[in-house]
Amino acid sequence: MSNFWVNLYKFPRFLIAVFLGFFLTTFQPIFKLLKSKKRITTFSIIITLTIRVCYKIIAKMIDIE
Structure with a gap:
Protein backbone atom coordinates (compact mmCIF):
# COMPACT_ATOMS: atom_id res chain seq x y z
CA MET A 1 0.00 0.00 0.00
CA LEU A 33 9.45 31.06 -37.41
CA LEU A 34 9.50 34.33 -35.46
CA LYS A 35 13.16 35.08 -36.11
CA SER A 36 12.48 37.65 -38.85
CA LYS A 37 10.64 40.94 -38.39
CA LYS A 38 8.31 40.32 -41.34
CA ARG A 39 7.09 37.05 -39.86
CA ILE A 40 6.64 38.59 -36.42
CA THR A 41 4.42 41.28 -37.93
CA THR A 42 2.38 38.76 -39.90
CA PHE A 43 2.00 36.47 -36.89
CA SER A 44 0.94 39.40 -34.67
CA ILE A 45 -1.70 40.50 -37.17
CA ILE A 46 -3.07 36.95 -37.49
CA ILE A 47 -3.24 36.49 -33.71
CA THR A 48 -4.88 39.91 -33.23
CA LEU A 49 -7.51 39.21 -35.88
CA THR A 50 -8.22 35.76 -34.47
CA ILE A 51 -8.74 37.15 -30.97
CA ARG A 52 -10.99 39.96 -32.26
CA VAL A 53 -13.12 37.58 -34.33
CA CYS A 54 -13.50 35.17 -31.41
CA TYR A 55 -14.45 38.07 -29.13
CA LYS A 56 -17.05 39.35 -31.58
CA ILE A 57 -18.56 35.89 -32.03
CA ILE A 58 -18.78 35.27 -28.29
CA ALA A 59 -20.17 38.77 -27.70
CA LYS A 60 -22.93 38.14 -30.24
CA MET A 61 -23.66 34.70 -28.77
CA ILE A 62 -24.17 36.03 -25.25
CA ASP A 63 -25.67 39.33 -26.42
CA ILE A 64 -23.31 41.85 -24.84
CA GLU A 65 -22.36 45.21 -26.26
Missing part, protein backbone atom coordinates in the same frame (compact mmCIF):
# COMPACT_ATOMS: atom_id res chain seq x y z
CA SER A 2 2.91 2.37 0.60
CA ASN A 3 3.92 1.96 -3.06
CA PHE A 4 0.51 3.38 -4.01
CA TRP A 5 1.11 6.55 -1.99
CA VAL A 6 4.61 6.98 -3.43
CA ASN A 7 3.17 6.81 -6.94
CA LEU A 8 0.38 9.18 -5.98
CA TYR A 9 2.91 11.73 -4.71
CA LYS A 10 4.85 11.50 -7.98
CA PHE A 11 1.78 12.15 -10.14
CA PRO A 12 1.71 16.00 -9.90
CA ARG A 13 5.34 16.18 -11.00
CA PHE A 14 4.58 13.85 -13.91
CA LEU A 15 1.54 15.93 -14.89
CA ILE A 16 3.58 19.15 -14.90
CA ALA A 17 6.28 17.49 -17.00
CA VAL A 18 3.71 16.29 -19.54
CA PHE A 19 2.12 19.74 -19.89
CA LEU A 20 5.50 21.46 -20.12
CA GLY A 21 6.68 19.01 -22.77
CA PHE A 22 3.47 19.49 -24.74
CA PHE A 23 3.81 23.27 -24.79
CA LEU A 24 7.51 23.20 -25.61
CA THR A 25 7.06 20.85 -28.55
CA THR A 26 4.01 22.75 -29.76
CA PHE A 27 5.48 26.25 -29.62
CA GLN A 28 9.07 25.49 -30.63
CA PRO A 29 8.31 25.66 -34.39
CA ILE A 30 6.45 28.94 -33.86
CA PHE A 31 9.46 30.45 -32.07
CA LYS A 32 11.73 29.34 -34.90
